[in-house]
Amino acid sequence: MSGTHRGRFTSWTLLFTGIVLLSGPLWAAFESTWPVLVGASFLGSAGLCLLWRRDAPSMREVLWGALILRVAYLPVGPGLTDDLFRYIWDGWLQWEGINPYRYVPSDPALTSFQDTTLYEELNSQSYYSVYPPLSQLVFALGGLFYDGSWTTSYYVLKVLIMAVEFGGVVLLARLTSARNVLLYAWNPLVLIETAGQGHTEALLVLLLLTAVWAVRQHCGACASLAIAGAGLVKIYPFALGPFLLRRFGWRAVWPGGLLVVGLSLPYAAPYALPHIKASVDLFAKLFEFNAGPYYATKHALWAWTGADWSKTIGPLFRRLFLISLPVLYGLDAWYKWSFRRACLLVIGALFVLSTTVHPWYLLPVIALGVVGPRPSWHWLWLGTCSIGTYLFYVDGPYWVWIWMGWGGAAVIASVRQYTVGVHRHVLEDYRAESAAE
Template identity: 40%
Template structure:
């Protein structure tokens, strides 16, 4: 391995061990909590740096995932006291032989356990348990060793949850590839909250992984995975609405059977009543790291006596509307079904009023299936700072607005990229009718490629290799860009069968030189698409719009000068002066008038029609 790779491995070990040392209860003091947040943020930077410079194999992703989790596994429930409630529910099932939904922990019937560490350190002892049956079954498995001490039960519990999570990671690797799966597997949030704090989101991740993998192959297993996911967190039952279209009757029957089998040991009218009571209190009482909820609550403050409750219901309605749209636009293809699963998980996550760090894990897990990733990665990274709420409340408030504010900005840029890709397909559709028949293995040049989106569209449509060239590389397209000086291209004469030059000449210091080089390196056809003005007033307006669009696209990467938008007649004059053979021209009217010039390349027969 290279020195850089060893450094990256050492960095992973350093931040994970740092978490082990610094993740202490709030009573340890603000200094320890600040150190923990610093370690968690360092882990985010480590993961980003490592995945930008390394394409790990599936084995490497799994091995490093295990190593990171092993480093933090010894942690007690120091960051969250949920773990003690898990242990309590497991102990009640095994030690008392009763349902965890029957009694509140504070009930006098369980007073002989009130000196246990699990009771003294748990949260909300006056609430009935809200954890669904599959979670309770895992708690019971850990409760079988509660007599050996709560720590033994805690380690068994975490081992089971981590094992389920790693099943999900392996499945995700098979669906999206090792590098994309590492976005979740190596993320500090996943490592800390599952292996460190034992949150049941690890069970949900395992079920989601099986669902995403088997939805293409084994309908019965996919259906079972939906039921398992639903009995970990309830909202995944909504996934059945999109999955059933893919898995058919076998998957549906499997889902129903597994749901019934998991629920039967805990089913009673009393259990349903008590769990519903606590869920209602939970959903109407708690909120955390949800800027949409805070904004809605603030807006409703003077118009209703219960702004928090109304805000929570509005968010719930938004989640249902989103789910309805996803279901309505669903089809039976594997790709669309997987996207729909990811979209539903993300929708329910972001419309929740309570987003503790571990609640973000399901969204992080399905993130590789979605196009917009940066905003959620930012939201997930900043959430570690919310742990400061217990020692420094103003820092928590800052984290909420920094997390969501940054996510909105990044999402806006993601949408801009999506818009530009959409527009690139529009540009390509205008060029497509004038593309000659290309031989197998044809070579195409995208000259002045920018982000490379037009080249991406061309390559996807024609299935040919595309070379990108420009005077600067500022884009995030998938193609490598060959840089040149704007005068002489580093290619042989006639090297390409087709060259496209899209909205390039008006940014060229010497457009004639660009045209000469495009013709020289092309043995077939050169397609030039240019912005043109049709009335004098348009020239100034189009140049202002061009400058604004390029600032949004690239900041300072595209120089505002030179910028010279010309009329169709002016571009024709340039072509005549250069002696370029024009096969055909076409103009497109509208708010953004354009002209298309079909030119003969080097050695092509010269014929000119207008």
């Protein structure tokens, strides 16, 4: 829709939203202005919802805006999170001929590496690396530019991750409407966590969307490679493999299997899997953040018994997720879900039953959630509220964002489920999406 045909209100909304989102890098740069970042994120998200309702921007405008916004967020430093320091560390070790899974950074064997600013910036010096092989290959590209200062490697990695993720935005434009693409491509959380902080979840976006596209194109081998690649970035996408098995049979297994073996061989060692498992278990037992259902269960049991059940609830929730998988596979076969919806339900169940849901974890469900005929407003709401949890690190309000985020998401999801059950046209949309496969 051209500017001359847009209503004045819509044009001003587009301008206002763009300016608010472009201001994000300034507010993210200083801890003192993080509360302004949260407020700007809510204003920007509200603007996106208004634009979505009016179906205002064209696809061309959405894509150009997405690129401009990502470039604007690239200069943001590692203030909000420090994960990229570990990315650079793992990449540096590889160029020094050391398997990144072999030692924890604080190990005496790495003494010569510890007298550096990079080591001092690491946030988990006593933990083994938990990042799978494809992530490690990306880190190696960043480590190639490490020269004693982390700055060059930091921005090389961010540019690389941003470029891959923007490829996901372009692919998203082939999967859904311009107004749905807008909800992801201009989303403040997405901008902060991709171009702003360079988290590896940004890589998942392209791979998961590629799998959705491949299933719609009836290309099982391509979908298999995409899901395997996603599992080699973050482990949990491997749980999506059985959905491909139902749709394509064993021809959707061997391509991904070969990719897993090929990329894992350079890192294969007897200690690799035990070390990864040891750190994953420690993270699950000791870390908790922005996990609404977990917190609600923990506080309810504490009020009932007067005891701290946190060490019990975490492992229990993990078992519940594993038990839910065959149930979801069966429901997928029974109800003939679309592949996108099946993936969204599995990843959503993982987050609901997690003890830690950092804001950047939500990128895949936001991307998958806007592909469908009806955006997943509950994930979009939770994503926006999760930006507020960053205030935890500056002694700001924390719990209000968790209860508002997860509580609001539960209400929105319930209303959505009621709508699906009542309105025939919504059900027809979902059936059409499944039939497109």
